[in-house]
Amino acid sequence: MDWTAEAIERLRALWAEGHSTAEIGRRMGISKNAVVGKAHRLNLPARPSPIRREAVERPAQPAPMRLPRPVAVASRSTLPAPPASQAAGAPQAANQPQVPPPVPMAPPQPAVVRSFPRFGSARSCCWPIGEPGTPDFRFCSAEATPGKPYCTQHAAVAYVKARDRREDAA
């Protein structure tokens, strides 16, 4: 792409009009990458983009770390007395390797939901009535038979004798 002044002007215009990079590319007969690349180079105002690549892993960066300081090997026995610098004025606290404050761990779980209301009394029948998901869906809620989740009526339906059920099975 020959970025003539006209081309750049057109790019700027289309960009300012809010066209997508691909659309601009289509109109100018170039790829959207060319558009966005050029726009980026021209420092055109970035468009709303949800993308954030702060954490893009970039293995290719050896980053030759430098040694903190060359450990000077003092010729034995005499450590030169430190110059009585910082005696007056600003304390050189800046060089301390600022230890970040302890990060508080995730707050402990307050309390596991102990238990559902212990039903010492009778439970209600949980036989579904109506179409689940519809407003009028409910459960039977009659008094369930002890040890069973349904009332006697529905328990009779729920617990069918194996013999009778045979026919239903595929």
Next chain:
DNA sequence: CCCTGATTCGC
């Protein structure tokens, strides 16, 4: 899989 924009990096 389509769209989007951003960044990188070999050319």
Next chain:
DNA sequence: GCGAATCAGG
């Protein structure tokens, strides 16, 4: 400088 490749989110 260019832009395809790649990344990343919708």
